[in-house]
Amino acid sequence: MAPRPASKTAVPSDKVGVICRALRRAIIEQALAPGAKLPEDSLGERFGVSRTIARHALGQLAAEGLVELRRNRIAVVATPSWQEARDAFDIRIELERLVVRQLAGKLTKSQVAELNAHVDAEDRARDGSDAVSIRLATEFHILLANMTNSPILVRYVSEVAYRCCLTLSLYSRPHSSECAINEHRAIIAALVKGDEAKVMSLMHSHLDSVASRALVAPAPPRGRDLLDILAPYAEEGESERVVKMPKVVRAR
Amino acid sequence: MAPRPASKTAVPSDKVGVICRALRRAIIEQALAPGAKLPEDSLGERFGVSRTIARHALGQLAAEGLVELRRNRIAVVATPSWQEARDAFDIRIELERLVVRQLAGKLTKSQVAELNAHVDAEDRARDGSDAVSIRLATEFHILLANMTNSPILVRYVSEVAYRCCLTLSLYSRPHSSECAINEHRAIIAALVKGDEAKVMSLMHSHLDSVASRALVAPAPPRGRDLLDILAPYAEEGESERVVKMPKVVRAR
DNA sequence: GACCCACAAGGTGCATGCAATTGAGGCGCA
DNA sequence: TGCGCCTCAATTGCATGCACCTTGTGGGTC
Structure with missing residues (x-):
């Protein structure tokens, strides 16, 4: 197979990208459980950006199906049936x-x-x-x-x-x-x-x-404070890419 | 197969959705050829919304791979290799x-x-x-x-x-x-x-x-004025959804 | 004539402000 | 006590403004 150019992430700016990656990770590590609320303000505050950016990030994640956006309501982590x-x-x-x-x-x-x-x-x-x-x-x-x-x-x-x-x-x-x-x-x-x-x-x-x-049985929901949950995800540490290269598991 | 709830489009507001649908259609009907520029201003003007909304729509389309977003540059219709x-x-x-x-x-x-x-x-x-x-x-x-x-x-x-x-x-x-x-x-x-x-x-x-x-051979690019091209797409005419749901499917 | 640089204009990046909607708590009433 | 209404705080929807980046262009130099 002939080598091809590497993929370019379709991320608009990159503050948005940072937030998306952080939230994705928080979600798949189950720090953010399905149904967890994601207010634009809190997100913006936690990541040091304005609501505009947080909102944009939520839009992207919604397009990926990880987040649910309801008009005039707080966005939540998706709860797939x-x-x-x-x-x-x-x-x-x-x-x-x-x-x-x-x-x-x-x-x-x-x-x-x-x-x-x-x-x-x-x-x-x-x-x-x-x-x-x-x-x-x-x-x-x-x-x-x-x-x-x-x-x-x-x-x-x-x-x-x-x-x-x-x-x-x-x-x-x-x-x-x-x-x-x-x-x-x-x-x-x-x-x-x-x-x-x-x-x-x-x-x-x-x-x-x-x-x-x-896919066997439903699990109980859980809840904590959003700001606390996101703390370890706020500063984009080691793994700029979703998949970080081997060797060391531990996050810094 | 048991009936399931109908799909809900993950569209944030709906002005965004309107713009997305219009642009998608313009793109697949080849009114907007690959490489065509999509300045936020013009889009907003054409659809009667602010840049903020146009921008958001472009973000969605970029997530779908129909549009390419380059930092600080005008967005363009994607040109897949x-x-x-x-x-x-x-x-x-x-x-x-x-x-x-x-x-x-x-x-x-x-x-x-x-x-x-x-x-x-x-x-x-x-x-x-x-x-x-x-x-x-x-x-x-x-x-x-x-x-x-x-x-x-x-x-x-x-x-x-x-x-x-x-x-x-x-x-x-x-x-x-x-x-x-x-x-x-x-x-x-x-x-x-x-x-x-x-x-x-x-x-x-x-x-x-x-x-x-x-997939046989490249075709020549073409260009017209964006505002003209979009005119017929600006007011969301007949087909509100790209494909309307079949009668039977609709839930509740 | 070709190249380089500086400047101006167009466009995006992002924050902020204001209007509109929603959800929740409090109050009155049966 | 229980139910419904009303008001208000919280939160989103959206437009606008300003700063910065990018690019095209014109003049100057070699």
Whole structure:
């Protein structure tokens, strides 16, 4: 596959981008649970920008389906229905099958190393919080998508993966991710081997099992103070990109 | 398939939504060619709103990949590369296979009627402008997606279909759509018959042939005055939604 | 004639202000 | 006590203003 130009994020300015990334992360780490309120003022205050910018960021996230905007009402973190969650997983399966189909047998050595490093990180984080495990697992898939060098595919996979994460907050029992990690390793192996059919079916069953383990029963809502929750996300630390490169798991 | 609540467009206010719809339509009808400039001022003036709103609309369209935002520069209609166009079609194929898989054998009579009516409309428009033919062909696919009642799927199919439209402006020779119309009829027939495998393969080859007919060679750019181009789109005329929901679907 | 620089104009980046809407608490009344 | 209305604080909807960036252009120099 011929190398292609890297993806350019379609972010308007970048203050907006900073806020979006922070909120996305807060959401997938379940610091912001579905239904959590996101007033423009508080957001602006927390990130040191005006409401205009916060509002714009909320607009972007709404376009991605992570946030719900209701006219004249405070925006909230999206609360997808069970059926929407199932739909998201169905779409995700198709998209990620496409990803591995394009990638099978075409990974460079350094890419393989990067993937392995990421899974190692997942392994190391296994004892940590569920939130981090879930984030890392998701980022593995986004990392894969990135390697296709198809900006559109990256965007869709990321979006739908985030949405799926969101549903985990709602419908999943406490995460047990060990098997998932092994499945990640199996996928890498099949990719390296270049067995297109095999890797597609691996990805399919992997996501399918994640979905069925996840979509079992509703979980209780929780609430804390928005400003507190966002504190650790306010200054965009280490990981400028959603998927940070391997090695070190810990956030500074 | 159990009825589900209808999709709610994630549009913030609705002035923004009006502008988005108008611009989307102008773009897919190729009134706004790739690379066309979209200054916030002119947009605001044309639609009778402030720059703030125009800006917000541009942000949404950028998130959909129809518009490119460059910092401190005038926004332009996106100009996807040939490779991106190919990627978009690949994704589209997978998504629409999913659509027809979900729909096979599950259409109501009125839905079938609606589909047939739409294809008839395509037939009638065959002598008209290419722009209208292309729009109708695209809307057929979006109509199908709508019938899945999966908001997420609708959104992704719509988005990627619009993007594909956009690439037609760039890389396609003048449209010859008769065969496409027949293919649409064949898809409907297979859906009614409920032959899942058949309809998936039909959809696959349909889109594949559209793609290969489309992605042949670059076409010359064209330019006119933005304000003139947008005039017919400024007042949101007949079709408020791009594709109106089928009678039966509407919830509550 | 070609190149370079400085300046002006057009356009975006962002904050702020004001109007409009909503939700909630308090009060009266049955 | 319970229900409904009313008022007010909180919050969004949107326009406008100012600062800054980018680009095109004209004059000066070699």
